[in-house]
Structures are given as structure tokens and as C-alpha cells.
Amino acid sequence: MEQTGQPHNVSIENLDVFIEANHILKNINLTIPEKSITCIIGPSGCGKSTLLRTLNRMHDETPEVRISGKVTVDGQNIYAPRVDVINVRKKMGLLAQRPCPLPMSVFDNVAYGLRIHGMRNRKDINQRVVQYLQYVGLWDEIQGRVKSSAARLSVGQQQRLCLARGLAIEPEYILGDEATSSLDPISTKKIEELFLKLKEKYTIILVTHTLRQARRIADYLIFMYMGEIVEAAPAEQFFNNPRCQLTVDYLSGSFS
């Protein structure tokens, strides 16, 4: 990416990922600009989600996955030995494809992350929970029901709750793995608006399946195909003046 003058907080060097014998990601080199929305697009099975999950070391939980290369976040290689994976994950908030509320009340869902990261003072927790529920626009919608089960919320509300839960522990990056694909258009719009608001403070990296969404919100695009990066460019250049034929074909809908 030819962005000058911006400090690059996430950079990936010579990253290879294998799942058993399959070479899923092939020699990935990337720099992701801060305080902007980067969308990773590409056809199913191209390795978008796998790439995203290397950024918060989610693959640690699947022993079949082998990773080589460097992922540097704020100057630190997160795959270096003795890196605390919990700090990595706290820093890189992940929003999953399908919202997954925790089996507890709405309030406790947001408070959970705060508690496990050591916040004890009730007043502080309370204030932070309210703040983030307001931030994602849930507070007014569900007011008075914060003590009821999170499972009772609609799917769109649940996804915003998950976002609030992730934001409450104050990550520095937001990773979204097709975070709106299970939502209706109105909920999708709300989440997208949130992302646009959030990019002032956070670096956002989204995997998305819908080109239209990428057009609506992306500042930078990464187009992947068969485990490789085909093209990575600022949104305007990517959509109006793509360099690779494969990108042109993908944008025109020849394959998806």
C-alpha cells in the first residue's frame, strides 16, 4: 500500500499459514493503516477469515494450524515467544460473524470483559457499561432491560451488544469477521454507521462478503484470491482504477 505519512500499526511479513497439509495463506505481506477501515474481500475460501484470525492469535486454539512469518502490532511481533496472548486479544477486539452473547444478562455481557481484566469498582464498571451501551445505540432501545437475558435481544441488537462488549475493554483494533452477514439491512446499516464513527479512534479491519458494503465504508481494500493477496489499495484507486485483471473481473462480478 502506498500510503505515505501514516504510521502503520499492523504489518504482516512473509506470513504463511497451513492447516494440516493445506497451504491456506501464501506469503502475505501487508501494512494496514491506522484509524481507517480496511476491508478484506475475495471469494469464499480465499483465506480472508484465516488472515483476520491470525491477527488476534485465534488459531492458537486449533492445533492443526501452523503459522510462520511475522505479524507486527505496534512494533511487537505477536507471534514472538513469550508474548502474552491475552494482551494480544485484549488489544484486537474481534467481532464474530454471528453474534454470540454470553449466557448472562445484558449488563453482565458488557461487564464481563471489564471484570476479567481486573476492574473491581462497581461504580466504574457501571459507568463503563452504560457508556458503551449508549455508544452502540442500545441503551435507549433496551433501557430498563439491562438485567434481562442477552439471549432475548434481537440478532441485530445482539451484534451491537457484542460490539459494546468488545469495545468496553478498550481494544486498539477492531476485527470484524463478516460481522453483518447475519443481520437484516437496518441492523447492518446501524453497525456500518458505528464503524464509520469508530474509525476516528480505532483501526478497523473487516472481512466482508459484500462488495457493496466495502464500497460504502472502506478506506482501503485488500483483495485476496486462493490464499494470496492480489491487490491492496486505497478504496478510490481500487474501485476506479484497479491494476490487476483479476480485480477487474471480480469487481465486474465475473466470479464471486
Next chain:
Amino acid sequence: MRLDLKKKEERFFIVLMIISALLIMSFLGFILGTILYKGLPALNLDMITKLPGGGFYLGKEGGVLNAIAGSLMITVGSVIISAVFSVPLVMYINFYLRKGSFFSNAIRFSFDILFGVPSIVYGAFGFALMVYLGLKASLLGGIISVSLLIMPVMMRSFDEVAKLLPHNLPEALLSLGSTKYEMIKVLLRQLMPALITAVLLSVGRGIGDAATVLFTSGYTDNIPTALGQPAATLPLSIFFQLGSPVEEVQNRAYASAVILTVIILVLSFISRYFSAKYSKNKI
């Protein structure tokens, strides 16, 4: 013609399903009917509030409080022991061991076998163990043997549900920066109703089993006050009373069976209540 056959086929299976359903319900009806018909006339307050008096087994005064107390003590003790081992084991094979790894398969295979071992074998094993340790037939012996009997039941039914846990829940917790132990604490909330069901199933198996306690807990007309004392149990109490030639005593056996059934019924209502309570926040 073909269509006609298809409809007949469908109707045949519907009839078969209805017959099976009715059959299974009538079994339950017959069993309950028999013990109620024979037991209810012999059931009175004395049965559940009094110890067997002298000559109880010849038809004189008394009740089976000794057996009720013994059964409850043995069951509670063994449920606690089994839960202490089952919960960590199920968490270990589901959330620490790799899916389909040799070790987790080996563990599941072992408790599948243990699940099928007849209760008299546990009784015999418990007895051998006690002889080796120099213990007499006692409350402790009964608790140990019944724990062995119900542990596989508890592990297996708990494991079945733990396996079905939505995989994105552990992931959501880890991505918030939970350690695995913190993750498991939350997963247990989700699994609480399943754990209660597992406990209930194992209670049902444990409280009604006669063969395990036959050699290991002994029998007494008193309520045990220490782990080393023998303990009576309801199944054995029913067995001894049924073996009596006196008709009145035989009827009391059925009354004892009613008591045993009512205990299980009450326990299952209690567990349903708690199960529903803990399901409140379930996703």
C-alpha cells in the same frame, strides 16, 4: 396405485408410532398402578417417620425411616463425589484436549464401558476393595460403590451436552481475552441445566440400585450416625420385606416402593425448577 401404496406406507408407520407410544405409557401406568394399588393401603405416616420396631418384619409396628435416611445419605454422598470428578473430567476432554485426540477418545471409551458394567459388578468390586482396606460394610462403603456406579452415568450425560455447546461461545470468550479457566466458568453457566439433568439421572440410578449396596453398605434398623456404620437402603428394604412370608410385610414392600418413587419424583421436580431457573440466561 403407486400413490395409494405410499399413503398406506405412511399410515402403517403412523400406527406403529402411536402403538409404541401407547405401549410405553401403559408400562409406566401398570408399574405405578401396581405399586399404588398394593402399596397405598399399607402406606401411613408411621412408614416414613418410624424406624422398624421389634418384629417389624413379622408384621408388627414400625416404618422404613432407616432405609429412607440411608438411601438419601448414600445418594447425596455419591452424587457429590461423582460431580467432583465428572465436572473437571468433562471440561478437560471438551475444552483442553484436542477434538478426536487419542486421549479423549480413550477416556470416552472407558466411561462408555463403565456405563454398561452391571451394578452387581460394582458391588463385588466395592466389596473386594473394602476387604482389602479392612473396612466393614458401612455408609462409606455404600457411598464409594454407588459413586463408581453413577459416575459414568453423570459423565456421559454431561459430556453429551458439553459436546453440543455452540463453538462460537468459547471463541467469543477467548477473543475477549479470557483464560481457559475463566472461559470454562462461563461455559458452566450455559451447561448448568445439563449438569442438573446429569445429576438427576445419576441420582435415579443410584438411589434405586440394590446390587451395589448389597455387600457394601450392609443393613441396619437404625439411622447411621457415622461413615463407618452400616446403612439401610430402600431397595434392600423392599427386597427384605418382599421376601417375608407375612402378607402385611409384603404390602409394606410396595408402600416402600411408593416412597422410593415419590422421592425420585420430588427430586425430578426440584431439578426441573432449578434447570429452568438456570436456563434463564442460556443462549
